[in-house]
Amino acid sequence: MTARNGTIGRGEIVARLIAAIPANYLLTSAATACIARLLWRGMGVDPANASVAATLISFALFAILALVAFGARSVVRLWLWLAGSGLTLGITLWFSLSAGARI
Amino acid sequence: MKDSLRQSMALFHTWSGLLLGWLLFAMFATGTAAYFQDEITRWMQPEVTGDAEPATAAEGAMRYLNSVAPDAKSWYISLPNSRSATTQVYWQPSGERPAKRVETSALLDRGGHAITSRETRGGFFLYRFHFDLHYMPVLWARYLVGVAAMFMLVAILSGVITHKKIFADFFMLRFGKGQRSWLDAHNVTAVLALPFHLMITFTGLVTLASMYMPWGIAANYAEQTAFSEAVFGRSAETVPSGRHAPLADLGPLVRNASARWNGERVGYISIANPNDAVALIEMSRAPEAAFGARGQTATFEGATGRAIGTHQATGSALATESVMIGLHTGRFAEWGLRWLYFLSGLGGTVMVGSGLVLWTVKRRARLSDPSCPHLGFRIVERLNIAAIAGLATGIAVYFLANRLLPLEMVDRTEREIDSLFLAWLGIGLWGILRPAGRAWTEALAIAGACFAAIPLVNAMTTSRGLLPSLLAGDWTFVAFDLVMLVLAAGFLLAAVRSAQLRTKAKDGAKPRGANRRATSA
Numbered sequence: 089m090t091a092r093n094g095t096i097g098r099g100e101i102v103a104r105l106i107a108a109i110p111a112n113y114l115l116t117s118a119a120t121a122c123i124a125r126l127l128w129r130g131m132g133v134d135p136a137n138a139s140v141a142a143t144l145i146s147f148a149l150f151a152i153l154a155l156v157a158f159g160a161r162s163v164v165r166l167w168l169w170l171a172g173s174g175l176t177l178g179i180t181l182w183f184s185l186s187a188g189a190r191i
Numbered sequence: 192m193k194d195s196l197r198q199s200m201a202l203f204h205t206w207s208g209l210l211l212g213w214l215l216f217a218m219f220a221t222g223t224a225a226y227f228q229d230e231i232t233r234w235m236q237p238e239v240t241g242d243a244e245p246a247t248a249a250e251g252a253m254r255y256l257n258s259v260a261p262d263a264k265s266w267y268i269s270l271p272n273s274r275s276a277t278t279q280v281y282w283q284p285s286g287e288r289p290a291k292r293v294e295t296s297a298l299l300d301r302g303g304h305a306i307t308s309r310e311t312r313g314g315f316f317l318y319r320f321h322f323d324l325h326y327m328p329v330l331w332a333r334y335l336v337g338v339a340a341m342f343m344l345v346a347i348l349s350g351v352i353t354h355k356k357i358f359a360d361f362f363m364l365r366f367g368k369g370q371r372s373w374l375d376a377h378n379v380t381a382v383l384a385l386p387f388h389l390m391i392t393f394t395g396l397v398t399l400a401s402m403y404m405p406w407g408i409a410a411n412y413a414e415q416t417a418f419s420e421a422v423f424g425r426s427a428e429t430v431p432s433g434r435h436a437p438l439a440d441l442g443p444l445v446r447n448a449s450a451r452w453n454g455e456r457v458g459y460i461s462i463a464n465p466n467d468a469v470a471l472i473e474m475s476r477a478p479e480a481a482f483g484a485r486g487q488t489a490t491f492e493g494a495t496g497r498a499i500g501t502h503q504a505t506g507s508a509l510a511t512e513s514v515m516i517g518l519h520t521g522r523f524a525e526w527g528l529r530w531l532y533f534l535s536g537l538g539g540t541v542m543v544g545s546g547l548v549l550w551t552v553k554r555r556a557r558l559s560d561p562s563c564p565h566l567g568f569r570i571v572e573r574l575n576i577a578a579i580a581g582l583a584t585g586i587a588v589y590f591l592a593n594r595l596l597p598l599e600m601v602d603r604t605e606r607e608i609d610s611l612f613l614a615w616l617g618i619g620l621w622g623i624l625r626p627a628g629r630a631w632t633e634a635l636a637i638a639g640a641c642f643a644a645i646p647l648v649n650a651m652t653t654s655r656g657l658l659p660s661l662l663a664g665d666w667t668f669v670a671f672d673l674v675m676l677v678l679a680a681g682f683l684l685a686a687v688r689s690a691q692l693r694t695k696a697k698d699g700a701k702p703r704g705a706n707r708r709a710t711s712a
Binding site: 116117118120121122123124125128133134135136137138139140141142143144146147148150151152154155158159161181185189190191 | 195196199200202203341344345348349352393396397400401403404406407408409410411412413414417418421422504506507508509511512515
């Protein structure tokens, strides 16, 4: 929101930086793992191709999320989204791993 | 709302670009040189001439390995491709103690004789430096390089969003207009090769993907080795039987494998437990044969030479990854395309360099006291000199050292590489000690002079100077010397230009003087 009038507070920059780099990496990792599981277990792709497809997508995902972290208007909403999707992905991954073992 | 997005993207672009810009500049410059790594190696090994045929080279390598390490755990033979003439061999000794790399590797000529005179890592060093760096653990270097590449990807995307009229401005390159010219240069080099920059950055990340983002594999495989086996077809390490059985002749096997791949060259051979009854020979297709870097492999029984099978990973994701790596490395590229790769890489190097300079030019105009800028500004200014003129000088000195260091010097390979970094350090210090404006002119002039000296020193120290090479139709050597002269001209021109701008700014009572002066920085 503060980006609107051109001045950005120090605290907000830190919040966005943490969102853009460490939080982004955690979220992207969880998403990558979920996509790899989904492709293999859910869509019948062989596990090697499923893993590689997810890995290829991950770099685009990370780059876009980094842009979103700085482009999003509200830091609070940004973090709510990050936490929400992180939680969802984490739970999905946990269920998927407990339902079917890895190779 | 659109403008605020653009504003935050501009901010993001500036700082993400600056933070890792110096490293990216070095990666772009050495990576660009790596498109001609085989030609650079040839130039740095002037005693080696002619071409090499894979089957003969494999037989030579086998003779050499049988004489130095007949009972090694494994042998690795990197065969010459169509552009190179030497064979690189590595072996893993049978003892428990891990040996030094230099003691377990050798560069062979096509007959399998170790090349002991003028030891060099050639163009291969520049290739490795662009992702392994030097004087630091390879693992750390690769993570650092990965972070830089991701910043680059994000900087490219935010740069596109930041720029309002990116395609209209593409046709504008205004010279001699200070900040505007630097911005134009940055935009033109960025947009002209935008697809290349995006491709090279993304595929660069893909080449080391399993290191940066291992979780896709970890989600499906408890053991990384199970994944490697599925993709590369590598069987688990076999235990030697202890029964001696001489290895089958590699020459016919190389021809056999080549014939299976419609005559494409064999690029790489790995042999587990050579000269043991359970020896296994695995051959991989040369990466130059197709778009995809990851080619087929063929396996043979070591003792009998019986073909066991061939392997090729299948599936669209693996094929995509293989093509992405192939696009990045460009090993498939013929001459025309190879030069285009090289020029695009130069464009990328200029893009990163001009972006770095732009940072200081833009801020210099706004400094409250231009004669005494703040510390952060001075650091960036000096680092720019070290990164741009310093690396250029370093590479030129690397080539000069190849010709000037004594041929039989101990650890010659390492001393050549040290020369690169000493020159780089020297220019870096020079940039700190001298006034910034002058330092730019001087450092650019030194870089230019070093590049100009290369063809001269080459002509004086070898029989393969520009003129004899031209007469002999040796286009690799001719092109190398000519590229050095073009680089020399470029750097000397930049030095003259920066000196002119400085004098103009000095006499200039014009109010825009300060702004003009900035271009020399």
